Amino acid sequence: MRKSTLAPVLLLLGSLALTTSCATDSVPSKADSAPTGGTDRGTDPGGGVDPATIKGLKIVSDNSDDRSCRWAASYPDVPGASSMTDAMKEDVERRLAGFRGEDGSPSAQCADSSGEPGTNGAELNVSFSFLVASGDVLGVRLTTLDRASAGDGLDTRTYWYDGKNEATVSAFEFMTEDSQDAFIAAVQKTLKGKEGADPASLDDTENRTVYLDDMAFNADGALRVDFDRGSIGVPAGGRYTVTLPKATVAPWLSDFGKRVQRRTVRPGAGLDLGAGSTPSATVPTHTADGDDTTDCVEVKCIALTFDDGPATPHTATLLKYLAEYDARVTFFTVGQNVAAHPELVRAEARAGHEIGNHSWNHPDLTRLTPGEIRSQLTRTNAAIKAATGKEPTLFRPPYGAIDGKVRSATTLSPVLWDVDTEDWKHPDASRVAQSVISTVARNEVVLIHDIHPTSVEAVAEILRTLTDRGYHFVTVSHLRATL
Template sequence: MTFSRATITPWLSAFGKRAQQQTVRPSGSLDLGAAATPTPAVPTHTASDDDDTDCEKVTCIALTFDDGPAVPETATLLSYLSQYHARATFFTVGQNVAAHPDLVRAEARAGHEVGNHSWSHPDLTKLSREQVAYQLNRTSDAIKAATGKAPTVFRPPYGAINNTVRGATKLSPVLWTLDTEDWKYPDAAKVAQSVIAKVKRNDVVLMHDIHTTSVAAVPQILRALTARGYHFVTVSHLRATL
C-alpha cells in the first residue's frame, strides 16, 4: 500500500522529516540532528622575544596552573594571558600533554613555561624511585615531543615530595607560596579575591587550568594586579632574577 506525502508527513519525527527532505532534494550529507561539537580554536599568540622583566626593580609574581592542558579551558586562559602580555608556568600532566599537544605547543609559543606534573598525577612519595622516574621521564618526553624542548622544573602532585622523589630526577621542584584552593571553590569571584587580597611580591600562585571558574577568575586578577604595578613572569624567570 502506498500513502501520499500529505498523509505521511504529519506522522514523521524530526529525523523522519529530514530524511524525507533528503529524498526530495538530496544534499551532500544528511543532518542527523546531533549537536555539533566544534573543535576549540588553539590560540596563535607568539611571544615576540624573551622576557626581560627585571624583578629586582619591579614587582613580580608567578602565576602557575596545574593539571592541564584541558579543553577548552587552557585555550581560553592563553587568550586572557596574551591580552595582558602576562607569562605563566603550566605544570602539565603527561596524559593530557599526549592528548592535547597542540595546546602545549601554544603555551610554549606564547612564551609561557611548560613544567612537568607527572604522567598520571599520583602521590609520588608512595612510589618507588623507579616508578617516580617513569612518571616524570615519560611526561618530559611528551613535553619535548610537543614543544621541542624538555622541561627543567616539576611540581609534585599534592606538593608531596621526599628524598626518593628528589633522587629520581634532575628536574628542579617547584611548590608555591599562595594557594588559591580554587578546586574547593567553584566561584570565579572568590578565586580572584583569594589572589588579589593576599598576594605579595615574588609570590608563586597555585591555580588549575582544568576548572572553568578558575580560568574565569584570571582576567580580574590580571586587571587588578596590573593596575597595582605587578608583572607576571614564569617561575624560572622569577627565580633567576631574585
C-alpha cells in the first residue's frame, strides 16, 4: 500500500503550523509509569524500575495497521518467569481474539455482522509497566485500553511472580488466608465513603481475585488497591482507589506479601529468579565511517524505515545485514522498548542510522489530548536521548494517524511513507521483500517493522537486489536534505 508522503510532508513542515480544537476526552487517571492513553499520570506504586537492568528481557510486541482495526499489544518476557509470561500472553491473546471477532464474540469491534472489517474507529492498546523487579520478586501491570468498549475502556491488571517458590501468584495472595476477611473488611470500609461504590461486591468470595486483580505497594509500604470503572460500582462512579497504610496491612501480609513490600520500599541491586545466568544478546559493534556523503541528486536513493523496535534479537540481526551493505536507515522506535533495550538504540546510532520517535506505547495520537500527545513524544525523546546522547528530530505517528492537533503538540517533523510492506499482515520474508523490490522508486520512503523476524529476513534480499540495481540506502533526513 502506498501513502504518498515525502514532498507533502516537506511542504507542511516549512509552511503549516495547523491548529485545531482540542476537545477530546483524556483517559481517566491511573497511576502508571507507562500509560496507555498518553499522559504520564504519576508513577507506579513503588516506581523506579529500570527495565534495562533485567538481564535477558524480551518485549513481545505486535500490532495491526489496518485502518478499521487498529491494535497494538506488548508485554515483557522475563527469563525465569515463564509461567507469568504465559499468563500475560493468554490474557493478551484473549483480548485480541474478542476485539477482532476471532472467538465469535458478538461484541467484536473489528468486524460487523457480515464478518467484514468494521469502520467504527476501533482501537485496542495493551501496554505494560514494571512494578517490582528485585531479588526474587517480579511485578508487572498490564494496562488495556479498548476505545470502543463501554465506559472508559480502561482495564488494569497486575501479575506477580514469586521466584522463591517458582510460581505465578495473584495479588490477593499478598494476604495470608486467615487475614483475607479482615483485609476485605478494611477495603469495604474505605469504599463506603465513595459515591457509587458497591462494597458488597467483595462479599462474593468466588470472584474476589477478579475484583482485586490490581494491587501493589507504594514506595512508603502502603498497599494500593485499584478498581476499574464499573467493577465494584456503577460506571458513573468512575475508578476507585483504596490505600491502606503500611501499619494497617502489616499483620495481614503473607511471606510473599512481605517480600513484595520490602522489595518495593528497598529494591535490591537486581532481579534473581533462580533461572541461572542469562547472558544478554550480542549487540553489533559496527561504527559508521564518517558522515554519509551520498548525493541523491546524482544517484538513486531510497530510505528504509523500521518501526516499533528495538526488538531482541531481531534488531541486532538487522544491524548486521545493514552493515554488510553500508546501508543507513531510519529507526522509528517505541519508547517502552527503548527503555528496555537502550544498548540496541546506541548500536543503531553508532552505526550511522537515524533514530526517530514512534510514541511511548503506540496509541493513535489523534485520539489523545494535546497533553497526552506531548507526554507520549516527550517521554520517548528522553529515552532516546538517554541511550544516544541526542534527541530525535523526526517522529512517525502510529498507524500514520496525524492531524493538526498532533502537529501542533510537537516540534518534531512527521514522516509517513510511500511504500508499505504490510509485513504485519504477511509474515512471509519473500513476499515482504518483493513488496519492496517490485514497487519502490527513486527517493521513496519504505515502511518495514523490525519486530518481525520474517521482515528482518526480507531485508537481506532487499539490500542485495536493490544494491545490484544501483540504489543507495540513506536516512530520511539525508534524503530530505539532498532533494
